[in-house]
Amino acid sequence: MPSESSSDSNDRAAAVRSRIEGALRASLTEKGLEWGAPVFIRIVKEERELELWLKDGERFKLFRKYPIAGMSGQLGPKLAEGDRQAPEGFYYVPPSMMHPRSRYHLAFNLGYPNAYDRARGRTGSFIMVHGSRFSVGCFAMTDAKIEEIYTLCDAALEGGQPFFRVHVFPFHMTEARMKAVGQHRWKDFWFNLEEGYRWFEEKGTPPDVIVRGGRYAFQD
Numbered sequence: 001m002p003s004e005s006s007s008d009s010n011d012r013a014a015a016v017r018s019r020i021e022g023a024l025r026a027s028l029t030e031k032g033l034e035w036g037a038p039v040f041i042r043i044v045k046e047e048r049e050l051e052l053w054l055k056d057g058e059r060f061k062l063f064r065k066y067p068i069a070g071m072s073g074q075l076g077p078k079l080a081e082g083d084r085q086a087p088e089g090f091y092y093v094p095p096s097m098m099h100p101r102s103r104y105h106l107a108f109n110l111g112y113p114n115a116y117d118r119a120r121g122r123t124g125s126f127i128m129v130h131g132s133r134f135s136v137g138c139f140a141m142t143d144a145k146i147e148e149i150y151t152l153c154d155a156a157l158e159g160g161q162p163f164f165r166v167h168v169f170p171f172h173m174t175e176a177r178m179k180a181v182g183q184h185r186w187k188d189f190w191f192n193l194e195e196g197y198r199w200f201e202e203k204g205t206p207p208d209v210i211v212r213g214g215r216y217a218f219q220d
Helices: 011-030 115-119 143-158 175-179 187-203
Strands: 039-044 049-056 059-067 089-093 107-109 128-130 164-169 208-212 215-219
Touching: 011 059, 011 143, 039 143, 049 143, 059 143, 089 115, 107 143, 115 208, 128 143, 143 164, 164 187, 175 187, 187 215
Parallel strands: 039 164
Antiparallel strands: 039 049, 049 059, 089 164, 107 128, 208 215
């Protein structure tokens, strides 16, 4: 997990943005997307992918898929500090959880444990998406890839998005893949996650997520 230094300025992020903004803007234009548009991130552990989506009208459009360079643990949620697991669930990142001076280049904190995790006594801290190729419990994207991801998320926050959502799934929750879950110990948890996965697949926009009756619940 990366250590942070909140006393430092945003000089690193600003320098990165100055260097890559032109190419990023051109890539966005090619896909009909706008700089500063709201973002949504979906992480899929089995496929080791981070998907970055930008809002286009009333729906979100996939900008890029990034391979996850470093991730530890097995499929299933994070339960305790030091278990080397990366989490699964529904998280969000406000400006205060952006870390431009991470020891691992650039990073943002997922906000684990969330309300669902805390209700189950799950513990852990500083679970990040960050640069570098190595990670224990976080998602390492390489320095080059985190520069793009961080810069577009930062631009969205600057553009007025109050926070961006990060949804972490064990795998792409297709009908066939869910049938293969069988009697896995996390079956019930994963079927609850699938509700949020399918919401986005069908509506093209991530749901507001709350905890009700010990489960995730989803609403507009």
